[in-house]
Structure formats: C-alpha cells, structure tokens
Amino acid sequence: MEARLFMHTVMIEDDARLAARLSTGLSADGHAVDRGADDEAARIDDAVLAVGEVRLDPASRRVWRGGDQIDLPDKQFRLLEYMLQQPGRVLTRTMIAENVWDDGLRNVTNVIDVHILQLRRKLGDPYPGVLIQTVRGAGYRLKITA
Secondary structure (H helix, E strand, O other): OHHHHHHHHHHHHHHHHHHHHHHOOEOOOOOEOOOHHHHOOOOOEOOEEEEOOEEEEOOOOEEEEOOEEEOOOHHHHHHHHHHHHOOOOOEOHHHHHHHHOOOOOOOOOOHHHHHHHHHHHHHOOOOOOOOEEEEOOOEEEEOOOO
C-alpha cells in the first residue's frame, strides 16, 4: 500500500513539474521553447541558453561568459539556468525557491541572496545589477543585453 501511495505521489509531483515547466516556457525535457522573435534574448542553439555573453549548456552542465568557462556548484548552475529561461522577468524569492531547490526551501531568509551574490562574483558581474539586477521589494531579474 505504501509503495502505491509513493508511486502516486511521485506521479503527481512529476505532473506538477511538467505543468510548471510548460508554463514557464520549457519543454517536457527541461529545455527552453523558442517563442520566436518576441523572445530573442533567450536563443536556443542545440539547447544552449544564452543572454548577452552568458551561455549555459544544460546537457553538458557547462557555463561560459564570453570565451571563459565558469565552474558552478549545482545550486548556482540551477539558479542561472532558471534565470536564463526567463530573461527580463522579475523572479521572486518564492519562485526561485520553488524552481531551484527540490524541497522548496521553506526558509528563504538570505539563502537565495547569498547564492545570487556568489553567482554574480563567479560571472564577473562588475557591479551588482549589470547582469543580475535586484528589484527592490520583488526579487531578481536577469538583464537582457543586446
């Protein structure tokens, strides 16, 4: 009985994740869906996500800024991937917690802020807000660059 309940719970969670991915512009396999000219900032080239000089390849789990490859821990990689999937959109801490942390990160006091700070440093964001912008009272936004 417990095994059936577990399998049912897993199926519901998988369906919820699939629905969330589709609503945020992701395909069932987690890659960004090309929405045409309206979404030029997130270009897809063999499933590579890119905004400006920042590129992320989910399949090989590699990140580049310009020509330099950047090594990121899992959470920072997933955070950047989530932001690249929705460039220009304000992402609240709750949205980030639900989509980047498997457990939903119940206590979001400053954990997300710390990961954003570390990600900014690793990406070589010279001044806060040049690449990853803080939107006061709302969350964070990945700046769309030409």
